[in-house]
Amino acid sequence: MDLTPQEYRCADHDLDLTELVQEQLAERTPALMGRQGKQFRVIVTCPGGPGSSSHRLSFTGTVQSR
Numbered sequence: 876m877d878l879t880p881q882e883y884r885c886a887d888h889d890l891d892l893t894e895l896v897q898e899q900l901a902e903r904t905p906a907l908m909g910r911q912g913k914q915f916r917v918i919v920t921c922p923g924g925p926g927s928s929s930h931r932l933s934f935t936g937t938v939q940s941r
């Protein structure tokens with residue numbers, strides 16, 4: 876899926892969570908069909924880093940194409 880923005884990062888841990896966002900969207904693919912240009916909001920779990928536990932955070936973006 877082509878998304879805007881293309882990358883989704885946890886600023887706290889400097890982790891690239893794009894894959895998790897893509898996974899969430901893939902699960903919803905039927906709902907996203909024909910929805911190019913539609914904004915989405917997903918909640919993913921950042922695995923955290925040394926000394927900090929996982930946490931959830933939400934991202935918004937736009938589906939450009941499937």
Ligand SMILES: [Zn+2]
Pocket residue numbers: 885886887888889890921922923930
């Ligand atoms: Zn994080």
